[in-house]
Amino acid sequence: MNNRIIHWFKYASPQSFYPLAGKMIPWFWATAAIFGAIGLWISFFVAPTDAQQGEGYRIIFIHVPASWMSMFIYCIMAGWAGIGLALNTRLSGMMAQSLAPTGALMAFLSLWTGAFWGKPMWGAWWVWDARLTSELILFFLYIGFIALQAAIDDPRRADKAGAILALVGVVNVPIIYFSVKWWNTLHQGSTINMTKAPSMATTMLWGMLLMALCFWMYSIAVALSRVRAIILERERHTEWIKGVLN
Amino acid sequence: MLTATGLACVRGERRLFSGIDLAVAPGEWLHLQGENGAGKTSLLRILVGLTPAAEGDVCWKGESIRRLDEDYRRDMVYLGHHGAIKEDLTALENLQLGAGLDGVELAEKDALASLWCMGLKGREELPVRVLSQGQKRRVLLARLLAKKAVLWVLDEPFTALDVKAVAMLSDLIGEHLASGGMAVLTSHQAMPIAGGKALQL
């Protein structure tokens, strides 16, 4: 048992993490595909037609998981960035850098699907209510993070500067999450709580959870692929990379 | 007593130097030599605490400078490449405000004395912007007199100085060493000051 614990720290170096990530990626793609298949089947065929919204509501199965993931990924990214800042590890900064584009994609997807849902249902593509605005701010925070890291040439400085930005912005995530509770505006109230029983049909709930898991597995797979690319780029002067590339 | 063991510096993706050890005792000074780009300024910045070393540790009086923090900075003065003076303020204001940052109260007559020692009599009340390059360096060097630091870390202190000023600065460093101070310098010139050691990068 002791051996297993010590071995985990070995993977904190890019050199050992690279092959490990390579082995893990296909598994995550596979689970993402499985969850996605079941989730989509449930969302389109099993979940009942909504009493008020008809068929169009099914976009919720993309919208809600995307929103959850956008917030979740930001917290994970800020966490990795914070660890990189505190412990001065290179791999943590690389993980944060690899998560950012996926998180930005999720935020964009959430805003886009939200607009497509909102137009037929409530007659508006966009409304400046608390949740939408804070999700938009989250999207801009992702873009700012990516832009800042792109503008700084020195990778170590880029990691640390990005970490500070990510940590400052993390205060936005609870605002998004609780905004529907604090301000009663257009966005519908949260239907899934930690404490109370959800107020929607169980099949719908399962559909959303499975799609969320699918997005999660997808995010991990993509982030691992991206971190491998980042490792290749940053460590290209070292000996072991030259071995890998030959 | 300044000591450093196993210092390494990585700039971007290049390893500038590694495994550098040095020690400077009271009354001694260290001449850092090397070609352009060898990492002299980077080493000075590591010694001073601006840049964290990739490897190794710097110790002042036996304790790591990271732990000493303010106490180390109080004993040390660093003059880098940039003339660290505000061009919009006068020489006198620069010295007095600089002393304020160090947490000491510098009386006007003491500030004036330092400036006169540096040959700037009559120019104390002018905004530094109108002084020549050499005079600006002299204002910077006046800070050495104003701040009673034990360790002087000087990056190319002789640039832009005329022959008289070079001699004056050499004497200044000599007096400082004689009274138990220490200095670490980079310079492309040879300096005839007693008690020196050399480190080649």
Add this chain to the structure above:
Amino acid sequence: MFVIIRRDLLIAARRKSEVLTALFFFVIVTSLFPLGIGPEPTLLKKIAPGILWVAALLATMLGLTRMFAPDHADGTLEQMALAPTPFGLLVAGKVVAHWLVSGLPLVLLAPVLGIQFGLDAGALGIMMIALLLGTPLLSLIGAIGAALTLGVRGGGVLLSLLVLPLYVPALIFGAGAVEAHLSGLDVTGHLSLLAAMLALAVFFAPWATTAALRIALE
């Protein structure tokens, strides 16, 4: 800390043109809107809080690059980092000086500009209080952005991209306070949220700014 404030104020006094440029920008931008939208009084009165706040935001952002870049360029920032006084304290002093030079004049100018939008005395008063709470918040958050982008390519635009999303809550509550007053609703909610954000920023922003500056100096 007061040494730094005194120093920055002295420098600002010697370089009045930079300071006044930002203020004139504030005045001109707010005056552009009635010209562009049309002089209808009720419309102007409704959009006035938003316009004044956006103009204040943009004017503050103009001055943010001036906070650390000159000191970094002439080496005085390094000396501040090497001074025996805690760096965080000196940085806080710089932010205070920045606010005194960039933010406080906005607070004092706003009522004058508000009159041209037809805001009544009560609304102007709320506007001043909101700006009094909000402009330090803008300086504090902007300092983080200025420190992160110190010496980086594309500095000014990148700074805006980083800082504007973080400014949005201040904008929403600051303008919202005045709008609430105009609609006869309670303003204390908005103002207390603004005050809470300011309190949070006072504690955390200098710390984040100092960390970012140390990274920039490495």
